[in-house]
Amino acid sequence: STQKEIIMSTETEKKLGTLLKTTQESGSSNASTSAFSDQQDRTATLGLKRPESTSKLLDSLEKESFNVALKERQEKLKGTESVKALQAFREKLPAFRMKEGFLNSVSENQVLVVSGETGCGKTTQLPQFILEEEIASLRGADCNIICTQPRRISAISVASRISAERGESIGESVGYQIRLESKRSDQTRLLFCTTGVLLRRLIEDPNLTNVSHLLVDEIHERGMNEDFLLIILRDLLPRRPDLRLILMSATINADMFSTYFGNAPTIHILGFTFPVAELFLEDVLEKSRYSIKSSDSGNYQGSSKGRRRDSESKKDDLTTVFEDVDINFHYKSYSSATRRSLEAWSGAQIDLDLVEATIEHICRREGDGAILVFLTGWDEISKLLEKMNGNILLGDSSKFLILPLHGSMPTVNQREIFDRPPPNKRKIVLATNIAESSITIDDVVYVVDCGKAKETSYDALNKVACLLPSWISKASAHQRRGRAGRVQAGVCYRLYPKVIYDAFPQYQLPEIIRTPLQELCLHIKSLQVGSIGSFLAKALQPPDALAVENAIELLKTIGALDEMEGLTPLGRHLCTLPVDPNIGKMLLIGTIFQCVNPALTIAAALAYRSPFVLPLSRKEEADDAKRSFAGDSCSDHIALLKAYEGYRDAKRCGNEKDFCWQNFLSPVTLRMMEDMRNQFLDLLSDIGFVDKSRPNAYNQYSNDMEMITAVLCAGLYPNVVQCKRRGKRTAFYTKELGKVDIHPGSVNARVNIFELPYLVYSEKVKTTSVYIRDSTNISDYALLMFGGNLIPSKTGEGIEMLGGYLHFSASKNVLELIQRFRGEVDKLLNRK
Ligand code: CDP
Ligand code: MG
Secondary structure (H helix, E strand, O other): OHHHHHHHHHHHHHHHHHHHHHHHHHHHHHHHOOOOOOHHHHHHHHOOOOOOOHHHHOOHHHHHHHHHHHHHHHHHHHOOHHHHHHHHHHHHOHHHHOHHHHHHHHHHOOEEEEEEOOOOOHHHHHHHHHHHHHHHOOOHHHOOEEEEEOOHHHHHHHHHHHHHHHOOOOOOOEEEEOOOOEEOOOOOOEEEEEHHHHHHHHHHOOOOOOOOEEEEOOHHHOOHHHHHHHHHHHHHHHHOOOOEEEEEEOOOOHHHHHHHOOOOOEEEEOOOOOOEEEEOHHHHHHHHHHHHHHHHHOOOOOOOOOOOOOOOOOOOHHHHHHHHHOHHHHHHHHHHHHHOOHHHHHOOOOOHHHHHHHHHHHHHHOOOOEEEEEOOOHHHHHHHHHHHHOOOOOOOOOOEEEEEEOOOOOOOOHHHHHOOOOOOOEEEEEEOOHHHHOOOOOOEEEEEEOOEEEEEEEEOOOOEEEEEEEEOOHHHHHHHHHOOOOOOOEEEEEOOOHHHHHOOOOOOOOHHHOOOOHHHHHHHHHOOOOOHHHHHOOOOOOOOHHHHHHHHHHHHHOOOEOOOOOEOHHHHHHHOOOOOHHHHHHHHHHHHOOOHHHHHHHHHHHHOOOOEOOOOOOHHHHHHHHHHHHOOOOEHHHHHHHHHHHHHHHHHOOOHHHHHHHHOEOHHHHHHHHHHHHHHHHHHHHOOOOOOOOHHHHOOOOOOHHHHHHHHHHHHOOOEEEEEEEOOEEEEEEOOOEEEEEOOOOHHHHOOHHHOOEEEEOOEEEOOOEEEOOEEEEOHHHHHHHOOOOOOOOOOHHHHHHHHHHHHHOOHHHHHHHHHHHHHHHHHHHOO
16 A cells, blocks of 8 residues: 555645646746736636636545645755755744644634734735645645735735745745736636625635635724724634634734634734834934034935035035925924814925935934835825935935835735845835834834825715824824834834824724725625615724615616616626626627727726826926827826827837836836736626637727717716806816815816816716816717716617707717617626
């Protein structure tokens, strides 16, 4: 029998070898093109189909040898140099000391809550402990661990980190899957995915068949997806008694999650951090004054290349720096803030001059160590980058490594962020609150905290999303400070006064109660878990009833739900498209009206972001470039479309780089849009709306602007504003909200508003006032025909009634088209 075992195990070895090869192949095709180069990868990306579990492919005898082979391989890898080196690092992490206790609790309890300071090793170690243990106990074939991450970037970075710690390439036993790409294979036993990907999988696989362990990470952030997932999981656990659920959170509010899961046991990982001094604005300013005085000694040793030293002014460099910042101004606002209220300060922009000066101060006056700067968003990060690159001291690339870090950054040079910089080079990371807890940079010694984060909120009464930088919570402030004390004692510079800090709320509000809920509600319907209202009532903190009502009403208006809140055929199709329901509807209508290419492009831009960049210094030129794409269409959406088409043509000739540069476009965003278009096309083909082998059949009208704007109208309805005269004022009005403004960045911002009777828009946001961002001028007949539920399909009354009107005001072309496609639209609305 030993003989037989050996034979079996070599055969399994071979099988394992083949599996390994598959990974490498799919890995390399991934790198060169998008994620859809082969069937296996594509289905993985959609998150709808499960890869066949390896264990199913093997009979029980083979499975045994497979388990043995996995174990042998794991043992073998442990001996390699790179693994040994990282093992030493791993053993120093606080999580390592808890390994035994953790694994015991996992085997004894169905639900476990683990909390610990950020950086203690929860994300990289805990799932890995389970994986190692399962393989070592010869259960490798049947083990299938999933760990969710709120953000794409952390799913990738963690998966690659663990692969390195195990001495493997990414996509072997550890992989990841995010909306647009995946690296996984049949032998993947630990998969990192975004919470969104897991939620999609739950539609098809409500019992999470074959999943042995599920870890939900960063639950303390209270993201909408995570809160949503927890409701589903609480209902699922009794049906899957063998499933193990591990909730991972930073140190705050772990008890709340334990209570939610029937007092599940909690493990707390005691961390070690060094003390971090805390300076508030008043102290920072004190410190800077001190610097000016003490700078008389002139011990600054920085680069003197090109620096106007002494010749023009006898002033010391530092004095110049802090005069630029205008300390008086800050003192004034500080003292008035103490007199006035917190609100008076809330509107204030982050003062990038002060941020820059603080960074300079640290570089000149403080010891070595990386600086981590918390800003609110991409705008500020890029503004500050630009500023710092123009700064003679900081722009010195031989001395400073300045790195942006932002959640939706498509390509990050991962290692640069985590690795120690070369000697004599200081690392400065400009980040959003992503660096608060999901990404840990070890060597940070200085944190510069602006005290704000961009937060969405939802005004249910006015049905408008608000996106404003607002003060962070005390919990966030604590997290930010903690980032500075990981390798030695650190300093946290808070660029706001202590009185402001004292007024911070303890925790941030959960996202589920500050976001519009239509996508969530549609998702709930597709899970078939009963009524939306009663499902959401089970949440950790249920959303406002009015917000739920608004979402349901919108879904009814666009025809995704019927009067009884049941999913219509349209609603069912929308569930398969992982985008906002309005964008999904635009895609479906676009296929029917044979302009699928423009619909894909516009949907990709709306679902991701606009490819237009706004360079600060050349704003006028950038606006002109955008307007020239729009032509006389009065449409930001057409501008997006034309810009993309120009990029695609330029790419064919190989000069897309120049094209993007000349037209103020982001090549990175455009590439991402390309990937998204492919993914949307795959989804549309999966549900039978397009036949990819006959692209022309779906693009007969792709150059017909009238048709495209009509499709936009059909998709974006009821997002319509009307140009109206009220009293003396003529302005744009919505049904609910009254007056709105066109965003200054829109191509319609300078058009005479009388030429814009109706605009459809993709997003309306309340910042300083209510703005509609991207908008398109539509004709009133397009609105009549395509608004709401499209043409009344049963009686056809609508089209007859409008016929006469249309003959006068619409081009014949469109009328004919509408009549021709009526059958198709009926089918969409009735197709089961
Ligand atoms: O999840 P938690 O915040 O508890 O910690 P973690 O993400 O598991 O990180 C543990 C350690 O691994 C940190 O000290 C990180 O610096 C390091 N790490 C890394 O070097 N590279 C990564 N991609 C992720 C983590
Ligand atoms: Mg973590």
